[in-house]
Amino acid sequence: MTETRPDPVDERLPRLRAALRDADELLVCLDFDGTLAPIVADPDDAATTPATGAALRTLDATPDVTTAVVTGRSLADVRWRVDPPDVYAGNHGLELAREAAGSVAVHPVARKRASRVEKVCAALGLALDPIPGCRVENKRLTGTVHLRSVPRAARPAARRLTRRVLDRLDDDSLSLSAGKAILEVRPDVPWGKGDAVDLLASSHPGDPLVAYVGDDVTDESAFRAVEPEGIGVHVGDGPSVASCRVDSPAAVASLLHWIASVFAADEPVGEGAVVPASLR
Template sequence: MQFSSMEGEHRYADLVRVADRTIVGLDFDGTLSPIVDDPTQAKIHPAAAEVLIELAPHIAAIAVITGRPARQALDLGGLEDVGDAIQAAGKELYIFGQYGNERWSSRQRRIVAPRPPRGLATFERDLPRTLRLAGATDAYVEDKGLAVAVHTRRLPDPQAAFERLLPPLRSLAERHDLVVEPGRSVIEVRSPGSHKGLVVEKLAAELDARGFLFAGDDLGDLEAFEAVAELEKQGLATVRVCSASQEQSALLPLSDIVVKGPEGVVALLRQLRLDITQGSATG
């Protein structure tokens, strides 16, 4: 792992000292799982499950905070089994799907979710025409139940298609009282009023946390980074981790630690566990 500054190194050391009351929050795609052309085929890093299970006894809780539906994250990541192991260790795994609109935990073991937002059905009705006018009829449209994601990764020039689509999709979303969440070659449209930052704030308060580490990779994680910065102002030990890629760099200037993709995230979590246990042994 690479610290962005000496201050980032100090923040990490402070977080290790309050590890038993620290929450580790993680994005899914690009952070736990490599980005793939077909989002239904995403799998978490092969070592991620073991590392999460080994880390959990030493911290307050682990939370996966993702734009994916919670059920997808659970199934693709094998996270129900991970949750069983974490719960057996006396700790809890949380899954917050669709930017916090859905919640699952290893203790409750059911997904709590609201009804689909008003306007989503009519947005989907108007979407094909918008794609056609933008020359992106072959974009992959993913219906998430509470949101719609338009993926450009499979198109001949994903970035150019993304840039063409973003303005008309934002305009269409606004007409239906919805908001747009840009990501890596994906534009998600969902209801306003929920984002990853709110999840960070609420979970920190709910668990009376003294530390919070969050790792993410793209613009959808920006609010979480901002919320972690606010927690620092309240006196919590905080660390912001960028799972870096060549596609997205928006989080780099805000990060305390930069790692290379999911492999780097897994290595960081493994090092965190080691530093916590060594600190306990020598403290």
């Protein structure tokens, strides 16, 4: 699939409505930052809005719907930021918590390389300390260099230093990737958000229609996992392999309420069908 500018979601509503009406079960996977929560300068301040929180609770309470938050944040971080969905997939799916079962699974290679992530994060903290606004976060299984508060002129230097530290300390067991104003250090294993979504879908007791909503480059593997049989919704205006887009977390809230209404058959069919104003 090639990344293009997705269609506005209101242009895809007839297709989405038909898919939801035909489905017996639904698996809705959602990114956190930029999707359920607006992007903020300090990641520690990120929180769902009342509207997105309410929409997720409505969807989660809908019969035959499974909800999952799939995020680059660690489980320990995201769990207190959003009311419990059915599943949390933290660190890009390297750790998976199923709330009903009370179980947590961790990718075995990621667990073994956690000490290397810790070592690299400590070295990055020292190397990047002179760069204003730069912060290194150790998420146990992965590490993040936050650049959003770094002056744009200093970001190239931060990227060079990060690459230099990783090259000096690691033996190719870790990889470096870029997201929106971040650099991420991860175990060099073929696993990402798309793999986590595939696992959730394949381990589901039924055969659900799968939807994924996200805003970052790390979400593209998840869009590829669900499209074209499922529903991929990109948040924002950039290129994506998702089939449709919304503008913001506020529009995500409206979309989730609409999905719950259509799937539960509470929305009238035909001319009386309700389309959220923010999605028209």
